Amino acid sequence: MAFFNLYGNTLLQLKHLFLLHWDRHLIGIHDLAIPLLLCRDVNNIRQVVNLNFDTKGTIMKIFKQVCKLSLSCVLLTPLLAFANVNADTGKKLPAKIDWQPCYTEENPNLLCGQYSVPLDYQSNKKNPKTIQIALVKLPASDTTQKPLGSLFINPGGPGASGVLFVRFAGQYLFNQEVRGRYDLIGFDPRGIHLSHAVTCGLTIEQITQAIPPFEFPVSRKEEKQQLNINKTLNSLCAKNGNDVMDHMTTANVARDLDLLRQAVGDELLNYVGYSYGSYLGVTYANLFPQKVGRLVVDGVLDPIEWSTGKGWSGWIEPVTTRLESDKNSMATLNEFFRLCDLAGPTGCSFAGNSAARFDQLIKRLKAQPQPIILPDGTNIELTYSLIIAETARAMYNSPSWSSFADLIAFTEAQFPPQVIGQQYSQLRNEFGVEEIVPPLDNSFFAFSAVLCSDSDNPAQEEFWPLWADESDKQNGYFGRFWTWGSSICANWPGSKKSRFTGPFTKKTKNPVLVASTLFDPATPYSGAKTVARLLPNSRLLTVDGWGHTTPGLSGCADNITFQYLLNGSLPATNTVCEQDIAPFYIFNNASANKRSLQRSDATDHASDSNEVRKAITRSNQQRFN
Numbered sequence: 001m002a003f004f005n006l007y008g009n010t011l012l013q014l015k016h017l018f019l020l021h022w023d024r025h026l027i028g029i030h031d032l033a034i035p036l037l038l039c040r041d042v043n044n045i046r047q048v049v050n051l052n053f054d055t056k057g058t059i060m061k062i063f064k065q066v067c068k069l070s071l072s073c074v075l076l077t078p079l080l081a082f083a084n085v086n087a088d089t090g091k092k093l094p095a096k097i098d099w100q101p102c103y104t105e106e107n108p109n110l111l112c113g114q115y116s117v118p119l120d121y122q123s124n125k126k127n128p129k130t131i132q133i134a135l136v137k138l139p140a141s142d143t144t145q146k147p148l149g150s151l152f153i154n155p156g157g158p159g160a161s162g163v164l165f166v167r168f169a170g171q172y173l174f175n176q177e178v179r180g181r182y183d184l185i186g187f188d189p190r191g192i193h194l195s196h197a198v199t200c201g202l203t204i205e206q207i208t209q210a211i212p213p214f215e216f217p218v219s220r221k222e223e224k225q226q227l228n229i230n231k232t233l234n235s236l237c238a239k240n241g242n243d244v245m246d247h248m249t250t251a252n253v254a255r256d257l258d259l260l261r262q263a264v265g266d267e268l269l270n271y272v273g274y275s276y277g278s279y280l281g282v283t284y285a286n287l288f289p290q291k292v293g294r295l296v297v298d299g300v301l302d303p304i305e306w307s308t309g310k311g312w313s314g315w316i317e318p319v320t321t322r323l324e325s326d327k328n329s330m331a332t333l334n335e336f337f338r339l340c341d342l343a344g345p346t347g348c349s350f351a352g353n354s355a356a357r358f359d360q361l362i363k364r365l366k367a368q369p370q371p372i373i374l375p376d377g378t379n380i381e382l383t384y385s386l387i388i389a390e391t392a393r394a395m396y397n398s399p400s401w402s403s404f405a406d407l408i409a410f411t412e413a414q415f416p417p418q419v420i421g422q423q424y425s426q427l428r429n430e431f432g433v434e435e436i437v438p439p440l441d442n443s444f445f446a447f448s449a450v451l452c453s454d455s456d457n458p459a460q461e462e463f464w465p466l467w468a469d470e471s472d473k474q475n476g477y478f479g480r481f482w483t484w485g486s487s488i489c490a491n492w493p494g495s496k497k498s499r500f501t502g503p504f505t506k507k508t509k510n511p512v513l514v515a516s517t518l519f520d521p522a523t524p525y526s527g528a529k530t531v532a533r534l535l536p537n538s539r540l541l542t543v544d545g546w547g548h549t550t551p552g553l554s555g556c557a558d559n560i561t562f563q564y565l566l567n568g569s570l571p572a573t574n575t576v577c578e579q580d581i582a583p584f585y586i587f588n589n590a591s592a593n594k595r596s597l598q599r600s601d602a603t604d605h606a607s608d609s610n611e612v613r614k615a616i617t618r619s620n621q622q623r624f625n
Helices: 011-020 162-172 176-181 204-210 220-240 243-247 250-263 276-287 303-307 325-343 354-367 384-395 398-412 417-431 443-454 463-491 525-534 555-567 606-619
Strands: 002-007 036-039 045-053 060-067 073-076 111-118 130-138 149-154 182-187 269-274 292-298 370-373 379-382 512-519 538-546 575-578
Touching: 111 250, 130 162, 130 250, 149 162, 149 250, 149 276, 162 182, 176 182, 176 555, 182 250, 204 220, 220 463, 250 269, 250 276, 269 276, 276 292, 276 303, 276 525, 292 555, 303 525, 325 354, 325 384, 325 398, 325 463, 325 512, 325 538, 354 384, 354 398, 370 417, 379 384, 379 417, 384 398, 384 417, 384 463, 398 417, 398 538, 443 463, 512 525, 512 555, 525 538, 538 555, 555 575
Parallel strands: 149 182, 149 269, 269 292, 292 512, 512 538, 538 575
Antiparallel strands: 002 045, 036 073, 045 060, 111 130, 130 182, 370 379
16 A cells, blocks of 8 residues: 655645546546545645555545644535547437528628537437527638638637627638638537527526626625625526536537538538637547547647646636636736836836836725726726736737726826726727627526536635635736636536546547647646647647737738648648737847837738637626626
8 A cells, every 4th residue: 555645734735735646547536435624724734635545546535634723624525427428319410500691781691590409418318308509600702612611610708609709700700711711600509698598597687786896806705795696696507597507518519519510511520719619629629539620729728627627636626726827817917017118118108117016006906996987977996806807808919908008007197087997998999898799698607507517626615715815826916816717616506427528639530720829818828738739630839929819919820720721731840920019019029139020010911800809809708798
């Protein structure tokens, strides 16, 4: 028998223990039930666990834990169940999609349709229940060349509407040649927007009223308020959630996607997935490796951290912490400070010791929020949590950093509330957040249903404030902001049984293109490297630049993506493209001796790219709306 001892005083050390002594390939996880005592105050942990592995490697018992605390401890007994279900239902496929004109006032070429898919792919019923998946198509515009089939697109989220994405941004996606050769298809994944939306019985107004008056909890009082709201919403979902709520895993969406591929008559799937859409793409590639045509994942989630976490981390660490978006948001913000100071006051309105000044501004707003007046006359307060949320959003899109610099400069100088409000509104317009589009009436529940169904999370809500504190200490301003995003998962009532948890290592019929910026605040570059390493038939494309996802940042990267979609050509190994225009128009990349960039370096499709980046940002910022 082997014994392992760990003495430590932080939650991170406990996580490290779990990472060291867990191997899913050696331990019989199906038989595993582990009661684990974890103390609420991680700073007072003295001696955590002794682990005893039996010689067969199939049963593990954690039998000792010592805490010198007056506080009570919580009992955690997680059980893992893996159900990687065969997507082949054996049922006769319905008729082809009946496409009909729709949204013609916006684009006369748009077509809409619905397609019936099984609600439960595990059902053994003779006539299993089905649900309708909503789709929109922008047909290929070039009738002089052979069409390449359909190109399915997922903008991210989870919870974002592919129908809205293609409806509003389809005409700007890619370039004219790609749009000419492919039918661009957006679809609402099951449970989202027009596809049997999960709402837990609440109206839009009721959902709005239930949302707390802060972006994330800061004080202990706000933490308690957030946890109480979570309990209420979970209870409502358990009582009123529709039948799709138990079947909203990404694996089921991938199974739907394969049926949609067949319905449009394509032998292989052509797909582009941004942000969370990368996880859908990676899942499809591993469930249906021989059906992969041209598949692009951009702004890439680490599939292991999204699903189970490494080792036992999924049992003690929230998914929104272990993805390390907090760490990478801070790294990107540090780049903002560095480039702003290098640009000087003529290039960046917040230049000059910007990091220290920002810290003082944050402290001031934490003590005393700044009243502002929006252009429509609405009065709001720029609070600590709101400015952190706006900062996180600003890091998504480096072309908007000048506007963000203006916002914090105006706030620091305490300009009149109307002036700050005008700049605040302008910044949100640059993100596409304030554009008038039909409301995603279930985006909150859709986000929660997918995230919580896909991922392992602690069973006790007490872990979220612990990790929020730890993350803020370790990774700057964004620990609480990111960590609390998954707190509803502690007691989410939906089922995980249909999820896919890997391995993510299948060799696909055709190579997968994996793209990322070096400074992506939401989906770290490390996620792209992980996917490129896991998928044996993939190629990594790196953009030496700043922002979430690559479209519109680099003409070099855009052209590589376009050529891959058109003819399957891949970039050379270790290809790195530079961002065309660095923030504040100074230079490209991370050192002052890099070549200067002029405004004339912008790509010809700059206007289209701006619309695409706005649409992607909007799709992946629903929590801010």
